[in-house]
Amino acid sequence: MTAVAETTETPVPTVAPEPAPEAEGEAKPRDILIICYSGELEKTWAAMILATTGAAMGAKVRVFLTFWGLQTFVKDEVRITGDNTMQKMMSFMQRPGISHRKLSKMNFLGMGPWMMRKLAKQYNVASPKELLEIAQAMGVEFMPCQMTMDMFGLTKENMIDGLGEPVGAATVISLLQGGDAPLFI
Amino acid sequence: MSSEQIAQVVDAKGLSCPMPIVKTAQAVKGLASGQLLEVLATDPGSTKDFAAWAKSTGNELVEQTVEGGVYRFVLRKK
Numbered sequence: 001m002t003a004v005a006e007t008t009e010t011p012v013p014t015v016a017p018e019p020a021p022e023a024e025g026e027a028k029p030r031d032i033l034i035i036c037y038s039g040e041l042e043k044t045w046a047a048m049i050l051a052t053t054g055a056a057m058g059a060k061v062r063v064f065l066t067f068w069g070l071q072t073f074v075k076d077e078v079r080i081t082g083d084n085t086m087q088k089m090m091s092f093m094q095r096p097g098i099s100h101r102k103l104s105k106m107n108f109l110g111m112g113p114w115m116m117r118k119l120a121k122q123y124n125v126a127s128p129k130e131l132l133e134i135a136q137a138m139g140v141e142f143m144p145c146q147m148t149m150d151m152f153g154l155t156k157e158n159m160i161d162g163l164g165e166p167v168g169a170a171t172v173i174s175l176l177q178g179g180d181a182p183l184f185i
Numbered sequence: 186m187s188s189e190q191i192a193q194v195v196d197a198k199g200l201s202c203p204m205p206i207v208k209t210a211q212a213v214k215g216l217a218s219g220q221l222l223e224v225l226a227t228d229p230g231s232t233k234d235f236a237a238w239a240k241s242t243g244n245e246l247v248e249q250t251v252e253g254g255v256y257r258f259v260l261r262k263k
């Protein structure tokens with residue numbers, strides 16, 4: 001009556017299938033999803049270093065740009081963004097663009113970032129802007145957040161070239177569910 | 186091993202993380218499978234980084250030496 005006796009013929013998959021064994025040194029790297037949320041200089045730097053390195057290590061890297069992290073990807077030369085007064089004031093208070101990031105600590109009216117940039121030059125550390133250009137050349141995908149675009153009144157023309165189509169949180173969650181390694185920066 | 190022809194040399198001396206690895210990845214793209222790439226770096230972190238890079242990408246780290254503060258890596262494209 002029951003199928004118990006037939007296990008030799010048709011094995012019942014009671015246990016989850018074993019994950020594919022790692023081929024020595026050739027395991028396909030997981031895709032990486034960087035959620036670029038913060039707009040500070042040091043965090044932007046970290047995100048760009050990890051994005052370029054991930055691409056260099058053969059991983060597919062996507063960067064979701066949201067909240068303050070999206071402001072970083074406005075063109076450097078764009079000064080004021082938004083339609084209404086409040087949006088314009090927001091961009092006035094914190095200038096958008098990757099070359100205008102502030103430090104979260106010790107900003108001292110721009111003295112901190114200036115010193116960081118000077119040290120970086122001295123020690124041959126690539127700037128966030130240089131790393132961004134390299135990341136784009138290496139095929140890192142940048143996905144702006146539609147909701148943040150709307151909230152800050154940002155247009156496609158405000159943003160740097162080469163960004164993907166704006167997406168929402170569902171795209172992020174779907175990628176995470178698919179197994180992307182997440183980094184929230 | 187050393188009799189084999191090095192197809193390309195990447196001079197990453199003086200560069201900080203992540204540029205030695207980034208430049209290596211870019212150079213490897215232009216090589217054919219089996220060709221050798223030599224990388225010169227001065228970043229002490231590169232010793233571990235190149236081993237990690239080779240492991241992740243499947244390219245082979247054929248040789249690794251250090252002389253006078255310059256790290257030399259020979260990699261074979263998979």
